[in-house]
Amino acid sequence: MWVEVLFFAAARDAAGRADARLELPEGTSAERALELLGSRYPNLHDLVPSLRLAVNEEFVAAELVLRDGDCLALIPPVSGG
């Protein structure tokens, strides 16, 4: 299956891109996808513990199982306001 990945703020700078497509085995969790992204983009690795995950524009628990076509967003610590 394929998921779309969105990078923001410090995660975007670290990955060197705003988005990516990621092929994953069925049953992959959001947390596992994040680990894979940390390996694919080495500069992202150190940020991984600080990231929150959103799927299809909602925050999700790390163990959520992804589905084909999902949009996974990497959310660094927010600082709006």
Add this chain to the structure above:
Amino acid sequence: MQERANETLRVQMTHAAIDLAALHAEIGDPGAGAVLAFVGTVRDHKQGRRVLGIDYTAYEPMAHKLLQRIGRDILARWSLRRVILVHRLGRLEVGEASVAILVASPNRAGGFDALREAIESLKRDAPIWKKERFEDGEVWVQEGS
């Protein structure tokens, strides 16, 4: 502006300067005994360093959804008449408004509590980021401030 007049809740992410006078005029409500506003502005210093300005970015569709949810929550919890939440994006200079939250409330006590809840929720959860511009470089802000 006329069609906005009947909206109970309005949320906006904008690259344009926030016009507080226009928002104040917009939120007027005959059933409200109080109109309260929180306005966040760009500060000229951070831990002793001079800040030149701030660049704001967001995951816009998700941030918009989150602000809608915050607005709906405070409307219901404090029986507010109207709520407006506006967040600025892009390059801001010192002194400019980055966020404005206005509530029209039947009474002042509920209005104050609603404003605090709204800004604290926004800072905790809205996927919006600021990058501070200093004389010697730029830094993503890591903590709510």
